[in-house]
Amino acid sequence: MSTIFQKIIDKEIPADIVYEDERALAFRDIQPQAPTHVLIIPRKPIVKVADMGKEDRELLGHLLWVAAEVARQEELEDYRLVTNNGEGAGQSVFHLHVHLLGGRELGWPPG
Numbered sequence: 693m694s695t696i697f698q699k700i701i702d703k704e705i706p707a708d709i710v711y712e713d714e715r716a717l718a719f720r721d722i723q724p725q726a727p728t729h730v731l732i733i734p735r736k737p738i739v740k741v742a743d744m745g746k747e748d749r750e751l752l753g754h755l756l757w758v759a760a761e762v763a764r765q766e767e768l769e770d771y772r773l774v775t776n777n778g779e780g781a782g783q784s785v786f787h788l789h790v791h792l793l794g795g796r797e798l799g800w801p802p803g
């Protein structure tokens with residue numbers, strides 16, 4: 693089933709894209725929870741971390757590198773990277789994504 697993020701990858705719906713390459717895409721969250729709230733996604737339609745295959749290990753590393761690259765672009769020193777794995781953990785879009793949150797104090801533990 694096609695998710696909203698697949699539609700963004702396919703350029704069927706617009707997004708505020710801040711980084712793009714042949715494997716990944718980063719765009720601003722439509723409901724930002726911090727001054728910087730960017731989602732980093734693979735072009736490959738993987739549902740969540742738990743569904744990644746062994747062959748996807750390098751891809752996950754790449755997503756983290758993209759997150760760090762976007763954080764540099766945004767001039768963030770301190771930030772949080774989160775991926776919600778499954779509905780019970782808060783996942784609402786079933787295409788793997790890493791949240792990059794920064795620009796404010798971030799409490800711990802998260803809710």
Ligand code: AMP
Nearest residue numbers: 696707720721722723776782783784785
């Ligand atoms: P999660 O709840 O971890 O699955 O995160 C999904 C995120 O996608 C939420 O923070 C939503 O605000 C965000 N989101 C949903 N639709 C869009 C969209 N069209 N463009 C940008 N972000 C979106």
